[in-house]
Amino acid sequence: MLDAKTKVSKATIRRIPLYYRAAQQMQQRGIRRVRSDKLAEIIHIPSATIRRDFSSFGELGKSGYGYSVATLVEEFGQLLQVQSPEDIVLIGVGGLGAALIENNFRRNPDLDIVVAFDHDPAKINTSIDGIPIYSFADLKQRLPKGVHTAIVAVPSSSQESVIAQLEAAGITAIMTFAPQPVACKPTTTIRYIDLTSELQSLLYVAHQKQKA
Amino acid sequence: MLDAKTKVSKATIRRIPLYYRAAQQMQQRGIRRVRSDKLAEIIHIPSATIRRDFSSFGELGKSGYGYSVATLVEEFGQLLQVQSPEDIVLIGVGGLGAALIENNFRRNPDLDIVVAFDHDPAKINTSIDGIPIYSFADLKQRLPKGVHTAIVAVPSSSQESVIAQLEAAGITAIMTFAPQPVACKPTTTIRYIDLTSELQSLLYVAHQKQKA
DNA sequence: CCTAATATGTGAATGAATGAACACACTTTG
DNA sequence: CAAAGTGTGTTCATTCATTCACATATTAGG
Numbered sequence: 001m002l003d004a005k006t007k008v009s010k011a012t013i014r015r016i017p018l019y020y021r022a023a024q025q026m027q028q029r030g031i032r033r034v035r036s037d038k039l040a041e042i043i044h045i046p047s048a049t050i051r052r053d054f055s056s057f058g059e060l061g062k063s064g065y066g067y068s069v070a071t072l073v074e075e076f077g078q079l080l081q082v083q084s085p086e087d088i089v090l091i092g093v094g095g096l097g098a099a100l101i102e103n104n105f106r107r108n109p110d111l112d113i114v115v116a117f118d119h120d121p122a123k124i125n126t127s128i129d130g131i132p133i134y135s136f137a138d139l140k141q142r143l144p145k146g147v148h149t150a151i152v153a154v155p156s157s158s159q160e161s162v163i164a165q166l167e168a169a170g171i172t173a174i175m176t177f178a179p180q181p182v183a184c185k186p187t188t189t190i191r192y193i194d195l196t197s198e199l200q201s202l203l204y205v206a207h208q209k210q211k212a
Numbered sequence: 213m214l215d216a217k218t219k220v221s222k223a224t225i226r227r228i229p230l231y232y233r234a235a236q237q238m239q240q241r242g243i244r245r246v247r248s249d250k251l252a253e254i255i256h257i258p259s260a261t262i263r264r265d266f267s268s269f270g271e272l273g274k275s276g277y278g279y280s281v282a283t284l285v286e287e288f289g290q291l292l293q294v295q296s297p298e299d300i301v302l303i304g305v306g307g308l309g310a311a312l313i314e315n316n317f318r319r320n321p322d323l324d325i326v327v328a329f330d331h332d333p334a335k336i337n338t339s340i341d342g343i344p345i346y347s348f349a350d351l352k353q354r355l356p357k358g359v360h361t362a363i364v365a366v367p368s369s370s371q372e373s374v375i376a377q378l379e380a381a382g383i384t385a386i387m388t389f390a391p392q393p394v395a396c397k398p399t400t401t402i403r404y405i406d407l408t409s410e411l412q413s414l415l416y417v418a419h420q421k422q423k424a
Numbered sequence: 425c426c427t428a429a430t431a432t433g434t435g436a437a438t439g440a441a442t443g444a445a446c447a448c449a450c451t452t453t454g
Numbered sequence: 455c456a457a458a459g460t461g462t463g464t465t466c467a468t469t470c471a472t473t474c475a476c477a478t479a480t481t482a483g484g
Contacts, residue, residue: 009440009441010440011440011442012441013413013416013417014409014413016412016413016416017408017409017412018391018406018409021391021408021409035461036461037461042393043393046442046443047461048442048443048445049441049442049443051462051464052442052463054462054463055462055463055464059463060462061461061462062450062451062461063448063450063451063460063461064449064450064451064452064459064461065450065451065460065461066460066461066462067462079416080412080415080416081415094311094314095307095310095311095312095314095315096311098307098311099306099308099311100307102306102307103308105408105411107408108408108412111408111411111412149415149418151411172421172422173414173415175407175411175414179230179233181254181255181256187421187422189414189417189418189421191410191411191413191414193405193407193410194230195312195405196229196233196317196319196323197226197230198387198403199317199323199387199403200228200229200232200292200320200323201225201226202385202386202401202403203298203361203385204225204228204291204292205225205401206360206361206385206401209384209399209401210384210399221470221471223471223472224471247430248431248432249431258472259431260472260473260475261471261473263431263432263433263434264433264434264471264472266432266433267432267433267434271432271433273431273432274432274480274481275430275431275432275433275478275479275480275481276429276430276431276432276478276479276480276481276482277430277431277432277479277480277481278432279432
């Protein structure tokens with residue numbers, strides 16, 4: 001049931017993690033079955049959207065019954081490959097980078113920051129929460145084999161060069177907090193987390209709402 | 213020229229900050245005019261989309277000429293109300309909260325975290341970078357008049373209660389890093405920043421790309 | 425001043441995502 | 455085992471967003 005029978009839409013893909021998390025939480029609370037409309041209340045997504053999303057991964061539910069929570073955890077877990085650990089490298093141990101290491105996606109044991117890089121001599125060869133920090137210049141030597149995922153928390157000005165070097169070292173998935181868009185290889189997938197933009201557009205919406 | 217002649221689409225709203233930032237950067241570099249296709253290269257948004265977005269705020273450009281950078285800075289600045297400072301309160305001074313205070317949107321002088329709250333006695337009545345930290349229990353007394361914006365960086369489990377109290381204290385715009393969705397007043401605008409979901413869906417896309 | 429070149433703003437076409445509604449399959453109960 | 459109830463998966467309609475393509479307005483140059 002792993003394969004998508006039809007092309008999965010971008011919007012659906014961005015909701016998979018929400019579904020997985022909700023299913024996990026229900027399982028932890030001992031809930032064994034759930035209806036789409038109940039799920040809709042919990043995660044604030046319309047039940048029709050939920051059913052459509054689910055159906056794009058196969059027939060997960062049963063008419064007149066609903067969905068088995070265990071099935072949802074299983075299926076979405078497989079989609080997100082939670083069974084095989086995803087080792088992650090962090091670039092840039094400033095305030096944000098350090099906070100990410102401390103956090104380290106603890107709720108998701110499969111997501112694991114295993115090593116960090118920085119260019120500040122004061123930080124190099126230290127560690128945070130057991131995660132070693134190396135010089136970014138040594139990226140190629142220090143990057144563990146089989147790691148293809150990076151989180152980038154460096155100043156915008158360094159971003160382009162950093163990402164180029166990551167690509168050269170074999171990284172193919174990048175989440176970055178610097179909003180400066182960069183050109184990358186077609187095989188590389190980049191997601192930009194732009195907190196300033198998020199806040200500004202939130203404020204725009206909020207201001208509009210007040211005016212109305 | 214401030215008012216939108218027609219309803220501005222949600223997708224467009226989320227791009228306003230990108231346009232503003234790009235215009236600012238060009239102005240700082242002394243660039244005085246720009247064409248939509250040049251802008252498209254810079255911010256990686258198709259030129260047709262840019263022109264349509266811009267046109268929803270009035271006729272900012274001139275045929276055969278392009279856009280005046282100064283006009284763009286001016287117009288988008290007004291849309292984002294950069295002339296009137298937006299004071300922000302931060303709830304939750306953990307690793308992430310502290311990093312946000314240190315950062316404090318320095319590139320945008322109108323965005324300003326002015327005070328923080330936590331419930332950890334070890335942090336209360338201390339300060340970071342001059343930003344005082346008070347007890348969250350004292351929110352109502354300590355919240356400066358006229359502040360309607362909050363950034364929430366507390367554990368998911370506390371989120372619901374925290375947001376309810378923020379609403380009671382007059383906050384109407386909230387950006388939060390806990391993904392647990394909460395019910396809120398219709399006058400409140402909430403934006404969820406869900407780093408785990410972003411990473412998971414990024415990885416899903418990246419894995420699909422490798423398979424193809 | 426007139427012509428050639430240019431680049432916007434928009435109507436029309438396409439594509440993506442959501443929403444409404446229901447036939448049918450499965451469950452449950454008596 | 456039959457009948458009543460329930461909730462999925464899907465079809466059709468609609469809204470939202472992007473892309474195309476060009477008439478039109480402006481600039482630039484001789």
